[in-house]
Amino acid sequence: MGNTTEQVSNTGFGAMMLVFLAGSSMTIPLASVAGHDAWISILIGTVGSFALAYVYVRVCQLFPGKSLLDIVGVLFGSWAKRVAGLLYAWYSFHLGILVLRIFVDFISTVALPKTPNLVISIVMMSVVLWAAHAGIEVLARCSLVVLFFILAEGAVSMILMSKDFDFSHMMPILDRGWGPVMEGATQIVSFPFGETVLFAMILPSIRKISRANKLVFAILLCGGLMMLVVNVRNSLVLGETASKMIFTTYTAYQYISNADFLERVEPLAIVTWVMGGFVKSCVCLYVCAQALAVVLPVKHYRPYLLPLVILTIEVSFFIYKTGTESVQFALWVWPWYSLPFQLLIPLAVLLIAVIFKKGTAAPAAPNGG
Amino acid sequence: MFMLRRCLLPVMLGIAALLSAGCWDRSEINDLALVMATGLDMEEDGAYRATAQFVIPVRQIGATSANGSNHNFMTESATGRTLKETTQNMQYKLSRTLFVSHRRLLVIGENLARHGIRDLLDYFSRSPTTRLRTYVLVVKGGKGEDLMKAEYPLEFVPSEAIREMENLGGTVPITLLDVINAASAEGMSPVMYSVELLRPKQGSRNGGNTSKFRTAQIAVFDNLKLIGYLDERQSQAYSWLTGRLKSGLLAVPSVPGPGRIALSLLHTNSRIDSFVRDGEISFHVHLTGKGTVEENTGRLDLTNPVHVNKIEELAAESIKDNMLDLVKEVQEKYGSDILGFGNILHRQHNKAWQACKDNWKQLFKEADVRVDVDLVIEKIGMTGPPLQLKEKEIIK
Amino acid sequence: MAIAHIALFVAAAGCAAWLQVSRLVEVKEKKQIVMYLLLMGTAVVIGIMEIAGIRLPSPHMPIEALLKPFGKWIFHGSEG
Numbered sequence: 001m002g003n004t005t006e007q008v009s010n011t012g013f014g015a016m017m018l019v020f021l022a023g024s025s026m027t028i029p030l031a032s033v034a035g036h037d038a039w040i041s042i043l044i045g046t047v048g049s050f051a052l053a054y055v056y057v058r059v060c061q062l063f064p065g066k067s068l069l070d071i072v073g074v075l076f077g078s079w080a081k082r083v084a085g086l087l088y089a090w091y092s093f094h095l096g097i098l099v100l101r102i103f104v105d106f107i108s109t110v111a112l113p114k115t116p117n118l119v120i121s122i123v124m125m126s127v128v129l130w131a132a133h134a135g136i137e138v139l140a141r142c143s144l145v146v147l148f149f150i151l152a153e154g155a156v157s158m159i160l161m162s163k164d165f166d167f168s169h170m171m172p173i174l175d176r177g178w179g180p181v182m183e184g185a186t187q188i189v190s191f192p193f194g195e196t197v198l199f200a201m202i203l204p205s206i207r208k209i210s211r212a213n214k215l216v217f218a219i220l221l222c223g224g225l226m227m228l229v230v231n232v233r234n235s236l237v238l239g240e241t242a243s244k245m246i247f248t249t250y251t252a253y254q255y256i257s258n259a260d261f262l263e264r265v266e267p268l269a270i271v272t273w274v275m276g277g278f279v280k281s282c283v284c285l286y287v288c289a290q291a292l293a294v295v296l297p298v299k300h301y302r303p304y305l306l307p308l309v310i311l312t313i314e315v316s317f318f319i320y321k322t323g324t325e326s327v328q329f330a331l332w333v334w335p336w337y338s339l340p341f342q343l344l345i346p347l348a349v350l351l352i353a354v355i356f357k358k359g360t361a362a363p364a365a366p367n368g369g
Numbered sequence: 370m371f372m373l374r375r376c377l378l379p380v381m382l383g384i385a386a387l388l389s390a391g392c393w394d395r396s397e398i399n400d401l402a403l404v405m406a407t408g409l410d411m412e413e414d415g416a417y418r419a420t421a422q423f424v425i426p427v428r429q430i431g432a433t434s435a436n437g438s439n440h441n442f443m444t445e446s447a448t449g450r451t452l453k454e455t456t457q458n459m460q461y462k463l464s465r466t467l468f469v470s471h472r473r474l475l476v477i478g479e480n481l482a483r484h485g486i487r488d489l490l491d492y493f494s495r496s497p498t499t500r501l502r503t504y505v506l507v508v509k510g511g512k513g514e515d516l517m518k519a520e521y522p523l524e525f526v527p528s529e530a531i532r533e534m535e536n537l538g539g540t541v542p543i544t545l546l547d548v549i550n551a552a553s554a555e556g557m558s559p560v561m562y563s564v565e566l567l568r569p570k571q572g573s574r575n576g577g578n579t580s581k582f583r584t585a586q587i588a589v590f591d592n593l594k595l596i597g598y599l600d601e602r603q604s605q606a607y608s609w610l611t612g613r614l615k616s617g618l619l620a621v622p623s624v625p626g627p628g629r630i631a632l633s634l635l636h637t638n639s640r641i642d643s644f645v646r647d648g649e650i651s652f653h654v655h656l657t658g659k660g661t662v663e664e665n666t667g668r669l670d671l672t673n674p675v676h677v678n679k680i681e682e683l684a685a686e687s688i689k690d691n692m693l694d695l696v697k698e699v700q701e702k703y704g705s706d707i708l709g710f711g712n713i714l715h716r717q718h719n720k721a722w723q724a725c726k727d728n729w730k731q732l733f734k735e736a737d738v739r740v741d742v743d744l745v746i747e748k749i750g751m752t753g754p755p756l757q758l759k760e761k762e763i764i765k
Numbered sequence: 766m767a768i769a770h771i772a773l774f775v776a777a778a779g780c781a782a783w784l785q786v787s788r789l790v791e792v793k794e795k796k797q798i799v800m801y802l803l804l805m806g807t808a809v810v811i812g813i814m815e816i817a818g819i820r821l822p823s824p825h826m827p828i829e830a831l832l833k834p835f836g837k838w839i840f841h842g843s844e845g
Contacts, residue, residue, distance in 0.1 A: 094824070111394070112394040114394045115393040115394050172717070172719045175719045175722075175723075238501070238546065239546070239554075240550060240554065241549055241550060247497075250497075251501060254501060254502070255500065256502075257502050263500075264471075292804075295800070296796040296797070296800045297796065298794060298800065299794070299797075300794075303789065303797060303801050304800065304801065304804060306781055306805075307804035307805040308804065310805075310808040311804065311807060311808045314808065314811045315824070317815060318815070318820070318823050319823050319825060320823055320825055321823075325825070328833070329825055331836070332832070332833045332837055333825075333828060333832045333833055333836055335836070336835060336836055
């Protein structure tokens with residue numbers, strides 16, 4: 001895949017990853033099994049994700065300039081590389097479909113109920129297509145803008161909702177025991193943290209690979225903190241209802257009413273969601289195209305973008321029928337289904353590389369360097 | 370080619386502008402019927418009746434304001450077997466699309482409240498357009514329909530009047546979110562404030578009421594059904610207990626001597642501690658507050674700290690009695706934990722709660738409650754004794 | 766009506782494919798053409814099936830069937 005002459009700045013990469021993490025997870029209730037203790041789940045999940053991320057970051061550092069797929073090729077041969085390419089292409093494609101579908105459901109429920117889902121999908125994916133076509137660096141720069149907006153919105157929402165905070169909603173701590181909290185933590189490690197494994201495809205493009213370690217962990221920490229703050233904010237305002245609502249942040253926004261006139265600020269939440277979904281979709285599409293460019297080795301991934309977009313839109317319609325199916329899938333199946341992609345394959349690569357002492361770069365300082 | 374590129378940006382912006390309004394979901398403002406408040410009732414045959422109060426946009430009022438009747442609002446009513454059906458039936462009677470996102474008030478008629486509000490709560494929490502901040506009220510001894518039709522000239526739309534009354538009533542209003550949280554929390558039952566319709570008094574000295582409604586006492590629910598109301602003092606005690614009292618009024622006898630002293634209560638706070646000893650559950654309620662003397666029909670000179678202390682003590686006694694009376698009433702007459710004691714136990718002694726939560730209804734009745742009050746009278750107004758008394762009448 | 770939609774869709778996809786493939790043929794990238802046609806072909810076929818209203822099985826089905834019992838066993842679920 002030596003075609004990437006594109007280079008991404010570290011900040012851009014960081015922004016992309018942060019928006020990827022925070023964008024979609026700020027709308028859906030995270031770790032809802034844990035109820036008001038979800039913040040503990042998020043903390044544990046964040047720490048857990050460090051372990052997960054360490055695997056693929058290390059792998060990328062051992063082979064600077066090569067994406068995860070390239071490394072598979074180096075270690076296991078070109079046919080393994082193609083198979084891995086196919087697998088990751090499917091995984092990112094699947095993720096892209098889910099992101100689009102959830103996005104469309106949200107917009108459809110809350111903002112545009114009469115508009116046919118097809119129209120919403122097409123409008124969204126056209127922009128995604130355009131951005132992915134423009135390249136990863138453009139994407140990274142977009143993410144910086146989006147990140148700024150998301151942070152501003154987060155700050156504004158905290159101010160507006162602060163008068164409705166009721167700390168008794170967070171008590172009692174751990175009243176349901178550690179079971180649900182650990183369940184929630186496992187869910188969080190796989191969604192959204194584990195999905196950052198897709199960035200292992202993009203990682204080789206960043207300018208300073210030696211700083212990748214620090215960067216990724218900083219981003220994971222920031223992402224975790226953002227999710228924590230959003231979750232706590234929602235719980236403080238809504239109480240137990242927070243974990244029962246499907247679109248928690250939106251409902252919390254609906255509750256804002258300051259000085260009797262500052263009401264109905266929900267569009268802020270919708271815009272944030274649109275932007276976050278856009279970045280996440282772009283990343284998924286880009287990674288999918290790159291992975292497919294490996295299956296039958298070619299130089300350019302761009303031609304694949306259009307058919308992939310069409311397929312994404314199409315499959316998003318029948319990927320699941322109703323929201324209930326998606327919830328079931330997300331809770332029971334997704335963590336285990338993602339396991340090979342998020343952990344097993346990178347782990348296998350890492351172990352083989354370390355055991356057989358492959359790799360051209362000197363081992364970077366461990367986390368903290 | 371160059372021309373094409375130059376045209377591209379405006380074209381894109383144009384498309385974006387066209388699409389962002391939404392084609393299928395476009396709703397012109399003058400195609401919307403803005404619902405300000407909804408009154409819900411239950412008919413004798415068990416059907417729901419919803420009455421919505423709509424705003425009539427100002428510019429469409431012609432020169433038709435005869436009879437001094439308020440032309441700013443209109444009501445429409447519909448029935449149905451389920452709430453959704455009722456909403457649909459109402460839509461059939463309207464020339465514009467129902468738009469409930471501005472609705473800030475929900476009133477429930479007494480019949481429906483007694484029948485049960487379970488279905489209501491689900492309907493409203495599921496709908497994406499209903500905001501959880503909607504105030505919920507019970508119409509005491511009346512129908513939501515009548516309340517919706519009552520006129521109130523002072524505000525643009527009468528339901529605004531109800532909302533403002535709630536805001537001014539010295540308590541934090543109860544929203545739909547509060548009701549849902551209370552209903553779903555184990556060991557708690559929701560309450561709602563209520564509004565009562567006033568009948569115009571015929572032939573009375575002051576010519577009758579202009580206002581058609583007033584705020585009334587707290588409605589007690591058990592199992593999501595209305596079972597009764599608290600009286601004035603109990604309502605105030607309840608608000609204090611749950612930290613909702615922003616301002617209140619208390620009158621104590623002015624001892625020694627005749628007359629009464631009226632205090633206004635501010636900055637009230639309550640703290641409830643639960644204790645579990647040998648399977649006995651008890652609660653200790655600490656109330657704090659600041660009082661200001663508003664009226665003194667006695668003869669005490671309040672610049673004398675001895676008198677003020679005495680009044681403080683009397684006030685504290687009175688508050689304590691009210692509170693104990695409230696607890697007793699709730700425990701014995703209603704048996705429904707609206708005070709949130711179960712929730713407190715849950716928060717403070719989780720293990721004990723898990724053990725007894727299935728039996729909480731019974732245990733709540735038997736729980737021992739102690740109250741202590743710390744009231745400080747900070748301000749006594751502009752004078753010590755009433756100014757109209759002669760020197761020898763004042764008790765210094 | 767569905768026929769019109771299908772025709773429109775196939776025409777649009779066909780145009781895009783034609784443009785892309787003709788460009789690729791110039792550069793003689795055989796593998797890319799193959800993959801591209803594969804993807805586009807799948808897209809068109811699925812698109813036709815969707816417009817025609819044929820119910821397509823969700824890829825979730827086999828995955829769910831395989832993993833859901835496992836997931837439920839591990840977590841015991843705090844929800845019923």
